[in-house]
Amino acid sequence: MGLDPGRRSIGARRNPDSADAILDAAEAVLVEAGYSGFSIEAVARRARAGKPTIYRWWPSKAALLFDVYQRLKRVDHPDTGNxxxxxxxxxxxxxxxxxxxxxxxxxxxxxxxxxxxxxxxxxxxxxxxxxxxxxxxxxxxxxxxxxxxxxxxxxxxxxxxxxxxxxxxxxxxxxxxxxxxxxxxxxxxxxxxxxxSVDPAAVRRGRRRVIGRVTG
Amino acid sequence: MGLDPGRRSIGARRNPDSADAILDAAEAVLVEAGYSGFSIEAVARRARAGKPTIYRWWPSKAALLFDVYQRLKRVDHPDTGNxxxxxxxxxxxxxxxxxxxxxxxxxxxxxxxxxxxxxxxxxxxxxxxxxxxxxxxxxxxxxxxxxxxxxxxxxxxxxxxxxxxxxxxxxxxxxxxxxxxxxxxxxxxxxxxxxxSVDPAAVRRGRRRVIGRVTG
DNA sequence: TCGGCGAAACGAAACGGCCCGTTTCGTGCG
DNA sequence: CGCACGAAACGGGCCGTTTCGTTTCGCCGA
Known part of the structure; x- marks a missing residue:
């Protein structure tokens, strides 16, 4: 995706479930306060996490948004044959x-x-x-x-x-x-x-009548 | 429109062209810095105007945006007859x-x-x-x-x-x-x-039947 | 006709508040 | 020890508002 490059990189010792808590908090903040109320600080407060922790895992607000969106899996649509x-x-x-x-x-x-x-x-x-x-x-x-x-x-x-x-x-x-x-x-x-059900002649008539009534 | 209610109200003595200067500046800022760089302060700086002046005439950033948009008149589209x-x-x-x-x-x-x-x-x-x-x-x-x-x-x-x-x-x-x-x-x-050019029979097979179309 | 007065709009500056992205520091745990 | 963490604080920007002193006109009386 390119938005959360270093995530779960080799050197990372652990990430207990703080990441999930942050994603939960992000979703909750977004639902409750809307997009205008969605800030890193608000998410951090809600998750009882530090801002640096969020920035360690997601490089931007949008990356966090994207991860939250992708967590909500969408149903695959069946082939109805039509x-x-x-x-x-x-x-x-x-x-x-x-x-x-x-x-x-x-x-x-x-x-x-x-x-x-x-x-x-x-x-x-x-x-x-x-x-x-x-x-x-x-x-x-x-x-x-x-x-x-x-x-x-x-x-x-x-x-x-x-x-x-x-x-x-x-x-x-x-x-x-x-x-x-x-x-x-x-x-x-x-x-x-x-x-x-349309009279083809009428259609043809309409197409010919192109001249006039310019500016509208 | 409801977004700039008090504008040019009866009591308003004058509004020489500072309003136009602000609209000009708003458009310029938006083009040069993009939406992320579009702030009331940036517009005020660019227009050499005070923020209160902007807030006196437009209640919100969006109202200003809307006025800028409506200044750019769109061509009316001619009736081609088709x-x-x-x-x-x-x-x-x-x-x-x-x-x-x-x-x-x-x-x-x-x-x-x-x-x-x-x-x-x-x-x-x-x-x-x-x-x-x-x-x-x-x-x-x-x-x-x-x-x-x-x-x-x-x-x-x-x-x-x-x-x-x-x-x-x-x-x-x-x-x-x-x-x-x-x-x-x-x-x-x-x-x-x-x-x-497709086999009409195949089309009809896949198509759902439309019933009861009323003609004009 | 002209001059002055006052209301209104102005630019500039500063306010408290929120958020940005980063840095520092102390803690806990492997 | 080394690393991730929470908490706090950093400088910076913008928010919307308030204050202040100035400029620009409309009005009105001389």
Whole structure:
């Protein structure tokens, strides 16, 4: 990960469970006081630990955040044999995971931190790249089934779906119901014209009418 | 907006251009030092102004940020008569606007700030709600043209497109070329099965049946 | 028309408070 | 002994507020 390089290095004699206590405290502080109240000093106070101890194990606030986030393991998403169900299930469980554990707050904080710390941004970029690849596998499986065309950009589809999740996390809209999630995924997979109920002539008419009404 | 309530109130005698100088300084500090270097004291130093002057006019750092952002007017997007072109043009000009002015840095900072300040989050939510409505108008126009079904959720489409823009801003990926933007918009409008030659039977097999679509 | 007065906004400086990241010191344990 | 630890304190920065003396106008009476 690159954010906690020297951790558990060879020379380290011991680390009883103070590290775990610190991670516990960090999570608690983050949940109770929010990102604005999340400081190394606050974590140290809560863990009854010294600041130098924290700095010995984590080089930055973000590294600590990242470790806290990764402690909360995420459920792996089953292969339903159908891309839409795969993606809806993914969003559903991700939303509830973010809502019902402290993961949501922590990940929000990580994204915020990345906006003011380039090294965090780099780590976050690498992490999300991996996540996108993972989500993209759902599309790849659909390709293998012949469900979608082989030239579909799986990463881009993952990007669209993950982007939807990110902004809903960042703007306190994790309460979207399954119908909305399914509709959103449906748009990406089948488009908004999917059932062909639209008069093609009208569409063609609309496309030709390009002139005029510029400034809006 | 609610973030700068007393500004230019009746009793205010004058505000020569110190306010503008402060906004200029704020923008400059943000561009040169980034969000992490953006502090009221730094802005005051740069503007050769006193901190109380800044606090007299803006109640918080975020309010100042918001004013700086709104000073940079955005081009209104022309009606091309075609939804795909409307949305691609929207993304293209938004990306270049974020890339080539300081708007990108500022908006990133606003989003980050919203993660630790609830009042900022509320203002940002209202702002983006309005932006979504604006983007949704493109879909509504397409409905009026008969280009898309009348029961399409215009806000949700706007949400998908804007989410894509947000995450690309937040993860330093504003360099997407027009092909990628067009492909992303194409997925949302026409689905991922539209751009390739795929066996329709296989598609239908994988697809869930859509029932009861109401036509306009 | 003009001069002066006072209110309001200003720049500068300093306040207590919090947090940063680091250093020092005494303790406990292998 | 050697090392990790908790605790305390370091200088530095920014927070939001207060105080102080100055400047800039609007108002009003001469």
């Amino acid at each position: 891309l839409e169900d795969d993606l809806v299930g993914f969003l559903k469980s991700l939303f509830s995971h973010w809502r019902e554990t402290s993961s949501g707050s922590i990940f929000r904080s990580l994204i915020a931190e990345a906006q003011s710390d380039a090294t965090v941004a780099a780590v976050l970029a690498e992490y999300t790249k991996g996540r996108h690849a993972h989500t993209g596998q759902m599309v790849e499986r659909a390709k293998a089934r012949g469900e979608v065309a082989a030239d579909v950009d799986a990463t881009l589809v993952a990007d669209l779906v993950a982007s939807f999740a990110w902004t809903h996390l960042l703007t306190n809209r994790l309460d979207a119901d399954e119908t909305t999630l399914r509709r959103a995924v449906g748009y990406v997979l089948k488009g908004i014209e999917a059932d062909g | 939804l795909e072109d409307d949305l691609v043009g929207f993304l293209k000009s938004l990306f270049s606007h974020w890339r080539e002015t300081s708007s990108g840095s500022i908006f990133r900072s606003l989003i980050a700030e919203a993660q630790s300040d609830a009042t900022v989050a509320a203002v940002l939510a209202e702002y983006t709600k309005g932006r979504h409505a604006h983007t949704g108008q493109m879909v509504e126009r397409a409905k009026a043209r008969g280009e898309v079904a009348a029961d399409v959720d215009a806000t949700l489409v706007a949400d998908l497109v804007a989410s894509f823009a947000w995450t690309h801003l937040l993860t330093n990926r504003l360099d997407a070329d027009e092909t990628t933007l067009r492909r992303a918009v194409g997925y949302v409008l026409k689905g991922i099965e539209a751009d390739g």
